[in-house]
Amino acid sequence: MKCLNCDHTIEEKFCPKCGQKTSTHRFSLQYIFDYGLLSGIFSINKGLLFTIKELFTRPGHGVRAYMEGKRIIYFNAFSLLLLLITLAYFIDEYSGLRMADIMSEDSKDFANDFEQFTKAYPRLIYFLNIPIMALATFLWFRKSTYNFAENIILNTYNSAAQVILSVPFMLVTLFYDDKEVLTIVFQLFTLIPIVYSIWIYYQFFSKSSYKKTSLFFRSLFSVVTFILIQSIITWGIVSLRSNI
Numbered sequence: 001m002k003c004l005n006c007d008h009t010i011e012e013k014f015c016p017k018c019g020q021k022t023s024t025h026r027f028s029l030q031y032i033f034d035y036g037l038l039s040g041i042f043s044i045n046k047g048l049l050f051t052i053k054e055l056f057t058r059p060g061h062g063v064r065a066y067m068e069g070k071r072i073i074y075f076n077a078f079s080l081l082l083l084l085i086t087l088a089y090f091i092d093e094y095s096g097l098r099m100a101d102i103m104s105e106d107s108k109d110f111a112n113d114f115e116q117f118t119k120a121y122p123r124l125i126y127f128l129n130i131p132i133m134a135l136a137t138f139l140w141f142r143k144s145t146y147n148f149a150e151n152i153i154l155n156t157y158n159s160a161a162q163v164i165l166s167v168p169f170m171l172v173t174l175f176y177d178d179k180e181v182l183t184i185v186f187q188l189f190t191l192i193p194i195v196y197s198i199w200i201y202y203q204f205f206s207k208s209s210y211k212k213t214s215l216f217f218r219s220l221f222s223v224v225t226f227i228l229i230q231s232i233i234t235w236g237i238v239s240l241r242s243n244i
Contacts, residue, residue, distance in 0.1 A: 024069045024071055026147075026150075027067065027147070027149045027150045027152075027153055028147065028149045029148065029149045029152075031149065032149050032152060032153075047072070047073050047074050047075045048075045048080070048083075050073060050074070050075075051074050051075040051080060052075075052164065054074070055157060055160070055161045055164075055200075056161070056164075058203065059157070059158075059161065059196075059199060059200040059203060059204075060199070060200045060201065060202060060203020060204030060205070060206065061203050061204075061206075062074070063153070063154050063157050063200070063204055064203075064204050064207065066153075066157075067146070067150055067153060067154075077153055077156035077157050077160065078156060080156075080157070080160045081126060081127075081156055081159055081160040081163070084160050084163040084164060085126055085163060087167075088163050088166060088167060088170065091167060091170045091171065091174070092170055094174060126159050126163070128233075129159060129226075129230060130152055130155050130156055130159055131152065132226055132229050132230055132233070133151075133155035133158065133159070133197075133222075133226045134148060134151035134152040134154070134155045135148075135151075135229075136222040136223070136225040136226040136229070137151045137154065137155065137201060137205075137222045138151045139222075139225070140218040140219075140221055140222045140225065141201075141205050141208065141210075141218055141222070143208070143209075143210075144205055144208035144210075145208065146205075146208075154200070154201075154204055157200075158196075158197060158200050161196060161200070162193045162196065162197075165189075165192050165193060165196060166189070166193075168189075169185060169186065169189045172185060194223055194227075197219070197222070197223045197226075198216070198219045198220055198223060199219075201218070201219035201222055201223075202215055202216060202219045205218070205219070
């Protein structure tokens, strides 16, 4: 048997060269609930800087390598997301900017309600988005060999990267308070997660026998599908809270 991480010949439970377990399972929903989430909540493994580097140099290829068995060199997806959400939350708390400040007048009430909800349940928002994102990629790339659980892992890493992408805007608000300029900057920053998602999906599914044009549009439509579903759910939740 060969180690899935370093290709070293192994005969025991752990690879003597890199230390990875020989019992590397394919991700399933059961496996995620039994081990993935618990590992993400209660453990901090190695590979943090390497994983972040991969997410911003070859995101789709890196996540696919993780999926195919190179586990020990990557930071657990759920651990990474939890860590980054916590850091982003503290940065946002020190920012004096509120979402309603950079919204049009007719959107201020909705923005206030939405911000109150996201501040009350910051982790819940991200973790609710992941299955929606996973459903979108699972449907648009249903001819690939990846199951729904593997799409969850993909989009957990995608979400983690998007938290990192939001940090520069949060930092700008700490030192700059011109609302007109921040509105323009915010609008530019809303495009970045869309471009990033297309990039990571395109790379991840590039080995799944799709033509390049099809690959691009499936990546784009996955993002559009997620945005539509998320918008409907967000509107419903905020409307319900405002009527209570």
